[in-house]
Every structure is written in C-alpha cells, then in structure tokens.
Amino acid sequence: MTFSALCPLPSALTATAIIVLASVLSAQAPSPGAGIIRGRVEVKRAAPRAERRPAVNELGMPGPHDPIDITRSVVYLETAPSAAFADVEPARARMDQRNETFVPHVLAITVGTTVDFPNSDQTYHNVFSLRGPKPFDLGRYAAGRSRSVRFDRPGIVRVFCEIHSHMSAFILVFSHRYFAVTGADGRYQIGRVPPGRYTLVAWNEGAVRESRPIVMLEDQSIVEADFSVR
Amino acid sequence: MSIVRIRSLAPLLMVLGVSGLAPTRANAQDLPSGPISLAQGRVTLGLDASVSLSTEKDDPADPAHSGWFNYTDYEHSTMRMARIGMTASVRITDGISFLTEVRSENGDKPQPYAMFVRVKPMKSRPFDIQAGRIPPVFGAFSRRRYTDGNPLIGYPLAYQYLTSLRSDAIPVDTDELLRMRARGWRPNYKLGAQTVGTGMPLITAFRWDTGVQARVGPERLMASVAVTNGTLSDPRTKDTNDGKQIAGRFQWQPAVGLTIGGSAAHGNYLADAVLASVSLTGPVRSMQRAFGADGEYSRDHWLVRGEALWNQWEVPTLQPALNASSFFVEGTYKIRPGFFVAARIDTLRFENVATSTLTRTWDAPITRFETGVGFYILRNLLAKSTYQYNTRDGGLVRQRHLVAVQLHFWL
Numbered sequence: 001m002t003f004s005a006l007c008p009l010p011s012a013l014t015a016t017a018i019i020v021l022a023s024v025l026s027a028q029a030p031s032p033g034a035g036i037i038r039g040r041v042e043v044k045r046a047a048p049r050a051e052r053r054p055a056v057n058e059l060g061m062p063g064p065h066d067p068i069d070i071t072r073s074v075v076y077l078e079t080a081p082s083a084a085f086a087d088v089e090p091a092r093a094r095m096d097q098r099n100e101t102f103v104p105h106v107l108a109i110t111v112g113t114t115v116d117f118p119n120s121d122q123t124y125h126n127v128f129s130l131r132g133p134k135p136f137d138l139g140r141y142a143a144g145r146s147r148s149v150r151f152d153r154p155g156i157v158r159v160f161c162e163i164h165s166h167m168s169a170f171i172l173v174f175s176h177r178y179f180a181v182t183g184a185d186g187r188y189q190i191g192r193v194p195p196g197r198y199t200l201v202a203w204n205e206g207a208v209r210e211s212r213p214i215v216m217l218e219d220q221s222i223v224e225a226d227f228s229v230r
Numbered sequence: 231m232s233i234v235r236i237r238s239l240a241p242l243l244m245v246l247g248v249s250g251l252a253p254t255r256a257n258a259q260d261l262p263s264g265p266i267s268l269a270q271g272r273v274t275l276g277l278d279a280s281v282s283l284s285t286e287k288d289d290p291a292d293p294a295h296s297g298w299f300n301y302t303d304y305e306h307s308t309m310r311m312a313r314i315g316m317t318a319s320v321r322i323t324d325g326i327s328f329l330t331e332v333r334s335e336n337g338d339k340p341q342p343y344a345m346f347v348r349v350k351p352m353k354s355r356p357f358d359i360q361a362g363r364i365p366p367v368f369g370a371f372s373r374r375r376y377t378d379g380n381p382l383i384g385y386p387l388a389y390q391y392l393t394s395l396r397s398d399a400i401p402v403d404t405d406e407l408l409r410m411r412a413r414g415w416r417p418n419y420k421l422g423a424q425t426v427g428t429g430m431p432l433i434t435a436f437r438w439d440t441g442v443q444a445r446v447g448p449e450r451l452m453a454s455v456a457v458t459n460g461t462l463s464d465p466r467t468k469d470t471n472d473g474k475q476i477a478g479r480f481q482w483q484p485a486v487g488l489t490i491g492g493s494a495a496h497g498n499y500l501a502d503a504v505l506a507s508v509s510l511t512g513p514v515r516s517m518q519r520a521f522g523a524d525g526e527y528s529r530d531h532w533l534v535r536g537e538a539l540w541n542q543w544e545v546p547t548l549q550p551a552l553n554a555s556s557f558f559v560e561g562t563y564k565i566r567p568g569f570f571v572a573a574r575i576d577t578l579r580f581e582n583v584a585t586s587t588l589t590r591t592w593d594a595p596i597t598r599f600e601t602g603v604g605f606y607i608l609r610n611l612l613a614k615s616t617y618q619y620n621t622r623d624g625g626l627v628r629q630r631h632l633v634a635v636q637l638h639f640w641l
C-alpha cells in the first residue's frame with residue numbers, strides 16, 4: 001500500500017491501483033502459522049514545534065496548550081495478502097480535543113472505521129480536513145459534545161481545527177489490518193502476519209517514510225525490524 | 231506600476247508563487263501551514279500576503295466617477311490592494327514577550343502596525359499589561375486577524391469609511407462643514423492645516439495607537455482598559471496634543487460560542503496646532519467620545535457578528551457636537567469543507583446640523599451591502615470573491631456596484 005502524501009509522486013488514484021495490484025500479486029490467505037513483526041522506530045530528527053501564530057491582536061497572553069507528541073510513528077505493510085482486505089471490519093476510534101491538542105496526534109484505522117471527535121475543552125473547536133480521502137468539516141460544537149466521521153477510503157487525512165491554527169493531527173486509513181502505531185518507547189508489533197515477502201514501511205509526521213523488505217517464513221514466529229527516522 | 235513598487239511586491243509574489251508550485255511536489259495540505267519557530271519556540275514568525283482586485287477604480291482626475299467608498303486613511307482602497315505583513319513574537323521569559331507586526335501596502339515603505347511588550351506578572355492570574363503600539367481595546371472588528379478574520383474583502387464602514395472631519399483642520403462654521411459632505415477623501419477647511427489630507431473614520435482599523443493597556447480576567451469575563459496618545463479615529467505614535475485617550479472594554483461569554491462586548495473611549499483628537507489657530511473663549515471642546523456594543527454567536531457551520539457604535543466629535547467652532555452612529559451585522563455559513571458564503575449589511579449615519587438656510591446631516595449617510603464566497607485552496611490559502619453595493623445621500627457618486635476578488639496566503 002502506498003500513500004500519496006508519503007511518496008510524493010503517486011497520486012491517490014495510483015495508490016489505489018497499487019493496492020489492488022499488490023493484493024493480487026501477493027494473494028495468500030492468512031495461515032495458522034502467521035507470525036509477528038515487531039521492532040522499534042527511533043525518531044532522530046528534531047521535533048518541529050507547533051506554535052501559535054504571533055498573537056499580536058490579542059489583549060493578553062494566550063493560554064497554554066499541550067505540546068504535540070510527534071514521536072509516534074506508524075509501521076505498516078505496503079502490500080498485504082488479498083484476504084486481508086476482506087478481513088477488515090468496521091470499527092470505532094476516537095480522536096479527542098483536549099487542551100487545544102488532538103489526542104492522539106496520529107491515529108491509524110482501517111477503512112470503514114468511524115472516528116469520534118469529542119470536544120473535551122471549555123471552548124469551541126471546529127475539526128476539518130480539506131483534502132485527501134475524506135474532506136469534512138464538523139462545524140463548531142461545545143465541550144462535552146462529539147461528532148464523528150466514517151472513513152471509507154484509504155489514505156492520509158490531515159486534521160485541523162479552524163479556530164486554533166496550532167492544532168493538527170493525522171489519520172492514516174488502511175485497507176488492511178497490518179499496521180501498528182508505535183508506543184511511547186517507539187516499539188511496535190504487527191500480529192497475525194502470514195508467511196510471505198513484504199515491504200515494511202515506517203511513517204512519521206512530515207512525510208518521513210522508511211521502507212525495507214522483509215520475509216516471514218512458514219516456520220518463523222517473529223521477525224524483528226527496527227527503523228531509524230531522521 | 232513603478233520599478234520600486236514591483237521590487238516591493240517581490241516578496242509577496244514569491245510567496246504566492248511557492249504556494250502554486252508546491253502541490254505538484256507534495257500533498258497539498260503538506261505545505262507549510264504554521265508559523266516559523268526558532269530558538270526552541272522562543273521566536274515565532276508569521277506571514278500574511280494578499281492581493282485584492284476590483285472592477286472599480288477611483289481616480290482624482292475623474293471625480294465624476296470616483297466615490298472613494300473603500301479608501302482608508304492610508305489612501306489605499308481595501309478592494310484594490312497588495313499587502314504583505316510579517317508578525318513576530320519573541321518570548322523573553324514565560325511572562326514577558328515582545329510582539330510586532332510590520333506591514334507594507336501597495337509597495338509602500340513597511341510600517342510597524344503593532345510593536346509592544348506584553349507582560350504577565352502573575353503566572354496563575356489572568357492579568358496582562360501591554361505597552362507600545364498596542365491592539366485597540368475598543369470594539370471587536372479592529373482586533374480580528376486580517377488573514378481569516380474578515381469573511382469579505384471590504385471593511386465595515388465605521389472602521390474604514392472616511393468622514394469629512396480631520397484632526398488637523400476644522401471648519402469655521404456649519405456652512406463650510408456641509409460643503410465637505412461626502413468628501414472624506416479630500417476635505418479641506420480654513421482653520422488649521424492647509425495641506426492635502428484625508429478625513430477620519432470613526433475608528434481606524436489600519437493604524438494602532440501607542441500607549442499602555444491592562445487586561446484582567448479570563449476570556450469568559452474580561453475587562454480591559456488602555457491609555458493612549460491618539461484616539462480611535464486618529465491613533466498616534468507621537469501625540470499632537472496634551473490629552474490622552476482612555477478606552478475600556480468588557481467582554482462576557484455567557485455560553486460557549488456567544489460573546490457579548492461593550493466598549494467606551496474618550497480622548498482629545500484635535501491637534502494643538504489647530505486649536506492655536508482658533509480664537510476661543512471658555513473651555514476648549516476637542517473631545518472624541520465613543521460607545522460600542524458588539525456580539526458574536528457561532529454554532530455548527532454558522533458565525534454571526536454585529537456591532538453598534540455611537541461616536542461624537544466636538545469641534546470648537548461648532549455647536550452642538552457632531553454625532554455619528556454605525557451598525558453592521560454579518561454572517562458566514564460554510565456550505566461544504568473549505569467553501570463558505572458570507573454577507574454584511576452596514577450603515578453609517580450622521581446627525582443633523584443647521585445652517586442659516588437649511589438643516590442636513592453633517593456628512594452624507596451611507597449604506598453598504600457586501601456578499602461573497604470564499605474557498606480555501608489550502609488551509610492557509612484563501613480565495614474570496616465579493617459583490618459590494620454602496621449607496622450614499624450625497625457626493626458626486628451616490629451609488630457604486632463593484633465586484634472584487636482576493637487571494638490570501640498566511641503562515
């Protein structure tokens with residue numbers, strides 16, 4: 001699977017074509033002997049700070065907002081067994097708005113998942129995305145309220161708040177289930193991977209994308225793959 | 231356009247050029263959309279650049295077709311303007327910041343629009359002091375961000391339209407005043423400055439005043455007071471008289487999405503040089519007084535704002551003082567992601583004055599309607615197109631229809 005925002009050249013349409021082609025080429029049903037891909041993604045580049053625009057028009061100091069955690073990465077299989085596409089079940093996920101920050105900053109979901117966007121602040125938020133697989137604008141809603149969006153196409157969704165320009169997040173929508181978001185320590189684990197040859201990709205905010213080929217053998221239960229993102 | 235002007239616009243054109251090329255090389259929303267952060271967040275730089283074009287152009291050589299409806303006290307039309315501005319915030323400590331905004335309009339020499347120190351003496355208390363060229367306390371529109379704060383291209387009349395009064399020249403009597411009705415673009419009077427100059431808006435949104443301001447209270451219930459050199463209609467870096475303006479504002483948010491505000495201001499607006507040219511007996515009358523009420527309500531995809539303003543200028547040679555009032559309401563509705571429609575209805579009224587032969591409003595009342603659409607090409611690249619209709623009870627040009635477009639990029 002390829003995302004247009006990760007790899008500059010292919011468009012979303014090309015990405016979809018690659019997904020279909022890949023699914024045919026590597027068609028192989030998950031077997032009982034499926035294994036685990038695990039490892040660690042080390043983010044070595046300096047974290048860009050999400051600052052407010054200089055608030056020259058305000059009568060006082062703006063309130064603090066939580067820093068964005070950009071150390072989280074998403075590791076996924078670029079190609080997947082065709083059966084994996086039929087294996088996707090609609091799910092429900094949550095991206096909170098708290099202290100003028102989207103939590104989590106990076107969310108990875110499967111196609112058909114509905115994401116709730118609750119507002120946990122005492123001020124309005126207005127979640128929107130202009131481009132990508134699912135443009136949406138949830139309008140303004142108050143604390144304690146929530147609105148949701150169902151994502152039916154794969155791709156990368158940039159999420160913003162219209163009122164707070166320093167708020168942003170990513171939602172990565174996959175057609176299969178072979179992906180994982182790294183933990184606070186950078187570790188990840190993708191389970192139930194059937195034997196086969198794959199390209200494993202690590203994605204980090206700012207279009208950083210590292211990939212490597214991996215092989216999951218019939219009698220192998222664990223494949224270790226570490227990444228270093230600069 | 232002169233070579234100098236083209237050179238001055240070069241940074242703006244570069245910005246717009248980059249924004250047009252970038253989508254071919256990366257995902258459209260991956261363009262830089264936030265400010266530039268330096269020194270581990272201590273220094274933040276923002277940028278905004280815009281170009282506006284309209285179907286109508288005013289020309290001093292063609293007064294029969296020039297209405298000057300959209301001209302500012304910088305003598306630029308808001309509907310035909312190239313503007314580039316840079317904002318900077320330098321966080322010296324957690325409680326002290328320096329903020330500035332430098333702007334250039336139509337290639338003019340860059341001017342500091344804002345330049346002040348912000349001090350928050352108590353970390354846990356909502357109390358701030360700002361000193362320097364500070365944001366205006368009065369009203370709501372003048373503190374809106376230029377970038378995305380105005381859903382249309384034109385400005386509200388109270389914040390832009392030039393009345394026939396000046397701060398450096400005054401009429402000898404009401405007859406002379408009435409001869410200048412609807413001539414805010416170029417009023418001239420026998421007393422005071424004999425140089426060419428523009429009239430004053432009720433409140434200018436194009437210059438900020440210099441002084442000290444304090445705010446207390448959180449956004450939910452906030453009060454602010456400022457002492458400045460100039461007045462609402464004529465902000466000053468260097469004072470031209472001995473008087474200071476005192477302005478105050480309170481703001482209340484009874485519910486999320488609803489904001490109600492009230493403002494008042496009081497200060498000497500006439501330059502000492504004008505008063506020196508007049509033989510006066512008794513106390514000098516040279517005060518500008520203003521009161522304002524504003525409200526904002528937003529919900530879902532709606533945003534509605536309105537302001538009502540009352541203004542009084544004392545003129546030493548005229549009795550009684552000259553009153554004006556203004557009211558506008560505007561609404562914005564987002565039709566689909568990145569696409570909105572907006573409209574504003576706006577009026578500026580003047581009270582009657584009497585001469586030996588007639589009674590009329592001291593300036594020509596004007597009503598403006600503007601409506602338009604906006605489309606976010608990117609999160610921080612906005613294209614707008616508006617239709618504006620002005621009608622005025624005076625002047626050579628009494629009606630004006632115009633269509634304008636604007637492209638706006640910011641970081």
